[in-house]
Every structure is written in C-alpha cells, then in structure tokens.
Amino acid sequence: MIIITLDTPGGAYDSTRKIVEDILASKVPIVSYVYPSGAQAASAGTFILSASHIAAMAPTTNMGAATPVTLQGEDLPDTLKSKASQDAAALLRELGKARKRNIEALEATIFDSKAYSSTESIENNLIxxxxxxxxxLIKSINGMEITIDSQSTKLKSINPKIETSKMTLQENFLNFLADPNILFVLLILGALLIFVEFIFTGLIVPGIAGAIFLVLAFLGSTNLPVNFIGIGFLILAAVLMYVEFSAPGIGIAAFGSISSFLIGGILLFGNHNIPFLPGAVEPSPFLNSHINIWILISSGILLVIPTTWTIWDIKRAQKSKKHLVRNIDLSGETGVAKTILDPRGTVLVQSELWSAETDNNQTIEKDSNIIVSDVDGLTLKVFKSDNDDII
Structure with a gap:
C-alpha cells in the first residue's frame, strides 16, 4: 500500500492527468491523505484525492476549488475556460463513478470553484x-475492501512496516532547476560566460562554465511549460550577437540582441493572454512573466555593461588602426584570399587579416593569390594575381 501525503495549491493540468493515470493503473492500493492539519488539496490535488483507492484528510484541511486557471492563477479567456472546465469536469465525473464518490459535489469544484473542509468532504461523500x-489512518484502513483490476481486495494493515520515501538528490536538484527565476539566471550566466570566451578566446574556463550553465538551463526547462516564441527570441539574440562581433558596426545588432534576450526571458514561461483585447478567446504570447522583474532588470544591466564596453573598445581599436593605416602603404603587397571576394571578403596580407574589395567588382575565389592596389581606410583594394608562385 502506498500513502501519498498531499499539501498542494494545484499544478499543471497535463502533469495532473499523468498522475491520475498512474494511480488508476496501479496494481497496489493508493491512499491519498491531505496532511498535516492546515494542508490543502486544491485544484490538481482534488483530482489526485478523487482518483485514489482511499481518500482521507486530517482535521482542519480542505480540498476543491478546481476551476481551471492560468499558471499565475488568473482567469482564462471565456472559450478556453469553457473547454478546459468541461474536460476537467468529465474527468472528475469518471473518477467519482469509479470510486463511488459524490459526482455533483465534485463537479461543483469545477463550475462553482467550490471548496470543502475535511468535515464537509466526509459529509458529502468525497473522502x-x-x-x-x-x-x-492505517488503523482506520484495516479491513476496508477496494477494487483493483475489477477484483475486490480486503486490506489488512495491522502492525505494518512503514517506509518513508522522500525525493532523491536528483529529484531535489531537478525541482530546484524548475524554478523559472533560477533557470533564467542560468541562461544569463551561461550567455555572459560564452560572451567572455568569445571576446577573450583561449580562456577555456568561461566557455566550459557557460556551456554547463546553458545545459542546466535546458535541463530545467524540460520540467516547465516552455513558450516556443520565447525560445525563438533567445535564438535571435544569439544570432544578432554573432553578427555584431563578426562584423562590428555601431552596436545596433548588439543592443537588438540584448532586447531579444530580455523579451525571450519574459515570454519563456509567461502567461500568454491579453484579456483587454475585444473578443480575445485564445492565449496570446505577449504579456506577463513568471520571472521576477528585478531579475529581468539586473540581467539587462549585466548584459548592457560588458556589451557597451566591448563595442567601445572595438571602436577605439578601429580608430587606432585607421591612424596606423594612414602611415602604411600596402600598395603592391601580395596576399591570399581567405574567403571568396564577390566583390568583398577577407584577405591575408603581411600575416594580418583585412577586409578587402576587388577592383572592377570582379570575383576572386578563396585561396587565390591577390595583389593590393590601394588602401581605403580599413579596406584594401585588391586584384587577382596571375602568378601562382608569388606567395
């Protein structure tokens, strides 16, 4: 016999149905016990309690209030609420029928948000x-008859051996990662450390640590209802940051990346419902978040400061290089096309990589020998060499 001690305000409907399925398929008796005094089996807890072979409550506990709501506890749009309520009520009716409980009282927890104290629950044949x-509880159970797989079974619970099962270290760790705030902090730290590794290539430790944080964030997200639009914004943020540091501009792509990252964080686990839009009946992906606003603000600052410093440092280096270029005449120097030039690309001249543009907009294949004809700021004007042996 398995005794489940319940104290829950509710949870995700999909997870609740999975728990109910496991209880109904169990080959051993399942007893759900709302405990200790002051505990509740609200919302999802009502389904678990009703599905169990035996339902019990401690004094001064309560159950019920199972009307479907958003993850934030807010009302659903009318059409969605009606669909979810009808589905939930149908499940409770079947559970009530299977366990011989008061079906009308169970339905009232859905349609009227009815809650019952322990005394009211036993008076209404809910436990x-x-x-x-x-x-x-074990003493009260002794001698009860229950049905498992259409077979009547009489319970004997005199002098039982009691084994308490708690969450394992792994389960506690996964439960810790399932906090949206923890998960978002892991995303931020992972992104920052990868950023540091990208800027200061060769440090290794930031890159490894960043990758670990991102993997942990992904692991935690498997236990949460993730919004794919939020994931899309996070991917866009990574692409924009890559664009910014692959071809440094004035920082537009970088700050677009930061904005996308924060928007993605807001949408990642949010309530996606815009109640003030006329006729809105389905969820929308643009409002509310499970992530603390101060974590979002702090994350934005953490991303803006190093990005701004890096862009400023790159601009300073570019100005310094421009000043140096004015005093260097590379005309006539030879080199190699490191990318295809069509007509722009990258060349290697005097052991340095340069942006280059071909004369007369001609195309030069990768690894072709080139000759510098002129220097325009940080861009070399080049043409293809006819001599393959000049390098």
Missing part, C-alpha cells in the same frame, strides 16, 4: 476518513 495522523 473515506478523517484521521489525525498516519498511524490512525
């Missing part, structure tokens, strides 16, 4: 016992 503690 089997009120017990002060687990030993009293």
């Amino acid at each position: 089997d016992f009120i017990a002060d503690d687990v030993p009293e």
